[in-house]
Amino acid sequence: MSAIPYIYEYIRCRGFAPLYVEQHLARLEELSRRLFLSGCGIGREVLERKIEDALREGGYSERHTNAVLVRRYIDGGIEVECVDNFYDTFSLRAVRPQGYVCHLSGNAVLQPTSAKAAALALHRATAEISDEGVAVWLSDTGEVKAIDGGSVVVVFDDEIRFSQSGSGVEFELAYRAAQGGRRRVCRGEISHEDIARAKELLYIDYRGITALLVCEGRHYMDIVAEHIARQVADRER
Numbered sequence: 001m002s003a004i005p006y007i008y009e010y011i012r013c014r015g016f017a018p019l020y021v022e023q024h025l026a027r028l029e030e031l032s033r034r035l036f037l038s039g040c041g042i043g044r045e046v047l048e049r050k051i052e053d054a055l056r057e058g059g060y061s062e063r064h065t066n067a068v069l070v071r072r073y074i075d076g077g078i079e080v081e082c083v084d085n086f087y088d089t090f091s092l093r094a095v096r097p098q099g100y101v102c103h104l105s106g107n108a109v110l111q112p113t114s115a116k117a118a119a120l121a122l123h124r125a126t127a128e129i130s131d132e133g134v135a136v137w138l139s140d141t142g143e144v145k146a147i148d149g150g151s152v153v154v155v156f157d158d159e160i161r162f163s164q165s166g167s168g169v170e171f172e173l174a175y176r177a178a179q180g181g182r183r184r185v186c187r188g189e190i191s192h193e194d195i196a197r198a199k200e201l202l203y204i205d206y207r208g209i210t211a212l213l214v215c216e217g218r219h220y221m222d223i224v225a226e227h228i229a230r231q232v233a234d235r236e237r
Contacts, residue, residue, distance in 0.1 A: 006071045006114045007031045010083065010206035012090075012170075015062040016052040019236070020169045027169070028072055031111060036074050047078075054080040064088055067206055089233040090170070091208045092226045098133035099147060099201070099215035101192070103140065110137075110145055110165060120149045134203075136195070136215060144190040150203030150210065152190055155224045157199065159184045170232075171204045177231035183224075200224050 009024045018024070021044055032040045042050075051068050060066045060082060067085035072078055087093070102123065109119045123135035134148035144152050144163065151166030153174070160183050162175050178185045195201050201212040202225045209229045211222035 004073045004075060004077075004114075006073045006079075007035060008069055008071045008112045008114075008117070011051065011068050011070060012085070012206055013051060013055065013066045013068060015064070015066070016055045016060075018048060018051050018068070021048060023169045023172075024070070027112075027167075028070070031113075032072055035111070035113065036072075038076075040072055041076050042072070042078050050078065050080045054082055058082040085207070087208055090173070090229055090236060091233065092222060092229040093208050093210045096211060096213035096222070097148075099136040099212045100127070100132040100134075101136045101138050101216060104137040104145055116149060124148075133215075134210075134212075138192055142192045144192065144195060147201075147203035147212070148205075148210070150205040153200075153202040153204065154190050154194055154198040155183070155200035155202070155221075156197070157183075159186065160224060161190060161194070162187045163190045164188055166204070168205065170206055170208075173232050173235070174204050174209065174228050177235065178224075178228050181227075 007028060009028055011018045011024050013019060025040065025044060025047065029040045032038060054068060055066055065085060065088045067083050069081045069083050109116045127133055127135060136147050137145045139145050143165065145165050146152060151168055151171040152163040154161050160178050164187050195215060196218055199221055201215060201220050203210050209225050211225040212220050214220065
């Protein structure tokens with residue numbers, strides 16, 4: 001892992017063609033201007049070419065769904081790294097992890113930066129050693145900010161609540177896909193108390209939707225999670 005500060009986006013690709021590239025570039029541009037005080041410095045065509053080159057050189061298939069990690073360093077450098085992607089469509093992941101609550105001070109590590117990558121690496125290493133599962137980041141005020149770095153969704157009997165702290169291309173896709181069902185869909189704060197009474201506890205990132213199996217003794221289902229994932233996948237066909 002480089003010691004040079006960076007911001008990043010994970011981008012899913014259909015073959016070698018990145019999906020939602022304009023939205024990902026907009027997120028990189030906004031974060032670069034806010035944190036590095038300058039624009040991202042890369043256009044769509046250049047980024048698409050870098051992504052295609054990385055996937056070709058890595059021996060990835062042009063027929064399947066792939067994923068890359070795009071880093072923009074504070075010195076202006078752009079790096080594209082191919083990452084594992086086990087599903088050919090946006091999916092409910094087969095893994096059902098347990099979660100453990102840990103406190104998080106400040107919002108700095110919520111943005112897709114090298115600081116967040118370092119915090120995730122630490123918590124994932126701790127979880128692997130202790131077999132506790134994925135980290136549920138809880139703020140000083142008791143708000144659930146992220147799970148394993150991903151944006152959080154809770155499902156109640158009559159409501160699907162997307163975290164007010166959530167962001168990301170796939171998170172927005174899932175939010176739109178969830179609308180129109182029998183449950184009310186909204187954005188709002190998700191508290192520590194909320195996850196104790198939720199029917200389902202989910203998090204969303206480029207890998208898809210992950211439904212927690214258990215957290216602090218509470219067991220969860222994955223029915224709504226599967227439905228939302230299927231809705232996103234259908235819209236992408």
